[in-house]
Amino acid sequence: MDTKNYVIKQISIFSENRPGRLASIAHALGEEKINILAFSIAEANGFGVVRALVDHPEKAYKKLSSLGFNVAFTDVIAVQMQDIPGGLYEIAKVLGDAQINIEYSYAYSGKDAAVLILRVDQVEDAIGKIQKSGATLLERSVFH
Amino acid sequence: MFWDKKIETLKPAELQALQLKRLKKTLHLASNVEFYRDRLSGAGIKPSDIRTLEDIQKLPFTKKQDLRDGYPFGFFAVPLKEVVRIHTTSGTTGKPTVVGYTRKDLDSWAGLIARNMTMIGVTDNDVFQNMVNYGMFTGGLGFHYGAEMIGMTVIPSATGNTKRQIEMINDFGVTTIHCTPSYAMHLSEVAEETGVTFKTLKTGIFGAEPWSETLRSTLESRLGVTAYDSYGLSELFGPGVAFECPERDGLHIWHDSYLVEIIDPKTGEQLADGERGELVVTPLVKEAMPLLRYRTGDVTMLMEDGCLCGRSKKIARITGRSDDMLVIRGINVFPSQIEHVLLKIPEVGNQFMVYVDRINHLDEMTVEVEINREFFSGELADLAKIQKKVVKELHDVLELRTTVKLVEPGSLPRFEGKSKRVIDRRGEIF
Numbered sequence: 001m002d003t004k005n006y007v008i009k010q011i012s013i014f015s016e017n018r019p020g021r022l023a024s025i026a027h028a029l030g031e032e033k034i035n036i037l038a039f040s041i042a043e044a045n046g047f048g049v050v051r052a053l054v055d056h057p058e059k060a061y062k063k064l065s066s067l068g069f070n071v072a073f074t075d076v077i078a079v080q081m082q083d084i085p086g087g088l089y090e091i092a093k094v095l096g097d098a099q100i101n102i103e104y105s106y107a108y109s110g111k112d113a114a115v116l117i118l119r120v121d122q123v124e125d126a127i128g129k130i131q132k133s134g135a136t137l138l139e140r141s142v143f144h
Numbered sequence: 145m146f147w148d149k150k151i152e153t154l155k156p157a158e159l160q161a162l163q164l165k166r167l168k169k170t171l172h173l174a175s176n177v178e179f180y181r182d183r184l185s186g187a188g189i190k191p192s193d194i195r196t197l198e199d200i201q202k203l204p205f206t207k208k209q210d211l212r213d214g215y216p217f218g219f220f221a222v223p224l225k226e227v228v229r230i231h232t233t234s235g236t237t238g239k240p241t242v243v244g245y246t247r248k249d250l251d252s253w254a255g256l257i258a259r260n261m262t263m264i265g266v267t268d269n270d271v272f273q274n275m276v277n278y279g280m281f282t283g284g285l286g287f288h289y290g291a292e293m294i295g296m297t298v299i300p301s302a303t304g305n306t307k308r309q310i311e312m313i314n315d316f317g318v319t320t321i322h323c324t325p326s327y328a329m330h331l332s333e334v335a336e337e338t339g340v341t342f343k344t345l346k347t348g349i350f351g352a353e354p355w356s357e358t359l360r361s362t363l364e365s366r367l368g369v370t371a372y373d374s375y376g377l378s379e380l381f382g383p384g385v386a387f388e389c390p391e392r393d394g395l396h397i398w399h400d401s402y403l404v405e406i407i408d409p410k411t412g413e414q415l416a417d418g419e420r421g422e423l424v425v426t427p428l429v430k431e432a433m434p435l436l437r438y439r440t441g442d443v444t445m446l447m448e449d450g451c452l453c454g455r456s457k458k459i460a461r462i463t464g465r466s467d468d469m470l471v472i473r474g475i476n477v478f479p480s481q482i483e484h485v486l487l488k489i490p491e492v493g494n495q496f497m498v499y500v501d502r503i504n505h506l507d508e509m510t511v512e513v514e515i516n517r518e519f520f521s522g523e524l525a526d527l528a529k530i531q532k533k534v535v536k537e538l539h540d541v542l543e544l545r546t547t548v549k550l551v552e553p554g555s556l557p558r559f560e561g562k563s564k565r566v567i568d569r570r571g572e573i574f
Contacts, residue, residue, distance in 0.1 A: 068552070
């Protein structure tokens with residue numbers, strides 16, 4: 001099984017922590033008809049990184065860069081969880097047992113299932129372990 | 145190369161005789177100014193008391209504030225009809241300072257610029273783009289007439305429209321440019337963004353702000369020029385007072401036109417060669433507005449060693465104007481030091497802003513710097529590492545803890561004239 005199919009490109013945008021920055025990013029993506037599936041903001045001392053999982057990462061990268069934003073791709077994986085109590089535990093335990101560290105994570109709860117987005121230190125290992133546990137990983141082909 | 149070899153290489157004895165003659169003439173002119181009449185009689189000094197160059201130490205200093213108080217024409221020593229041009233200084237606080245020129249002043253001034261530019265090998269074969277403000281700022285017209293005197297092809301492009309400036313450099317085959325070092329940096333950034341290289345440029349003359357050796361090598365490699373430091377201030381005509389020769393180790397100040405002293409700014413005592421202090425200048429060839437012992441506020445020293453080029457004593461590159469100098473928790477900080485540190489850190493850009501606040505009676509300095517696009521990995525932790533690195537490098541040089549804010553590339557102001565990178569938000573000290 002090619003693990004690469006499950007490595008998803010998250011876009012990470014450097015942003016100063018001041019009013020209106022998220023609005024500018026969201027507006028730009030809206031204009032390009034790019035849908036944001038999930039996002040989070042990580043903040044440190046005056047600046048932050050906006051992380052987003054979008055349906056067209058390449059297009060988003062181009063658009064935001066052209067507007068002067070500092071954008072980078074980051075490899076993440078996305079796991080479907082059961083949207084029931086204990087759903088998160090199932091996945092977190094698999095990674096914990098395998099000694100895989102989660103650098104950061106965020107989640108969204110959609111129509112079909114809840115999805116956990118993970119940035120881990122050992123991607124391939126994590127993919128293998130999650131698959132073995134029977135959980136479903138989103139394929140990168142979901143994103144264009 | 146020399147513009148006026150005889151005067152540029154006068155033997156010490158001849159030079160001192162000329163200086164004394166001109167000093168006496170200047171004193172005579174100054175006695176037309178009420179301020180100086182009052183000052184000298186208040187100090188009990190008659191012009192005839194000045195018999196040697198050492199006697200200058202008997203004269204009181206002239207300060208910037210005195211000139212402000214004389215606004216607008218209080219320091220003119222000739223009737224207004226003999227004044228053919230007026231410039232003013234930027235006047236960041238309060239009223240601007242007015243400076244006036246007779247026809248002969250303009251000629252002397254252009255002659256000094258011609259000396260400087262000839263000294264660095266520029267000739268009538270060169271094409272010169274003068275990218276500074278052409279209005280009340282002395283840098284524009286000052287260099288313009290000096291370059292015309294040499295016979296250069298002069299493009300009075302002034303400031304603004306950087307893309308057009310770049311176009312002209314290449315379309316007109318410009319070999320020599322003059323601008324502030326910060327604008328030169330901006331020019332190189334815009335050229336890089338648009339994929340333009342400069343093929344004809346050879347010489348860059350940068351002045352009006354203190355700038356570091358690191359910035360020199362950066363500008364030289366980015367623009368393909370040899371960079372020279374130019375020093376001057378409006379009260380002493382404008383640019384042209386001192387300039388680097390091809391040795392680029394200190395600036396030749398024109399001793400036939402400016403009598404130089406270095407003083408301890410606290411005591412007013414003269415300092416020896418090699419000792420750093422405030423530059424005090426008595427201009428020797430100014431007619432419209434003679435000045436006695438003018439305190440420039442600039443920090444430098446007279447260099448002990450002679451120069452291979454054969455001209456006389458040099459001053460060291462200015463480390464900052466004393467009014468640029470910030471005192472943060474008792475430590476002296478020059479913006480040029482911050483620039484120097486940032487230039488050595490590839491992860492961040494070269495533009496910066498400094499904010500100074502007083503929080504709980506303590507001075508706090510915040511430095512804003514742009515992250516370099518290529519070094520953004522997408523990870524917050526890497527940004528935090530860069531931030532820490534900048535804090536540490538600043539601390540190593542300034543011996544001061546600062547707050548560093550990383551900002552988005554391209555978000556800090558770019559300056560075309562004199563840059564204002566320091567915002568001091570501390571109130572009055574009581």
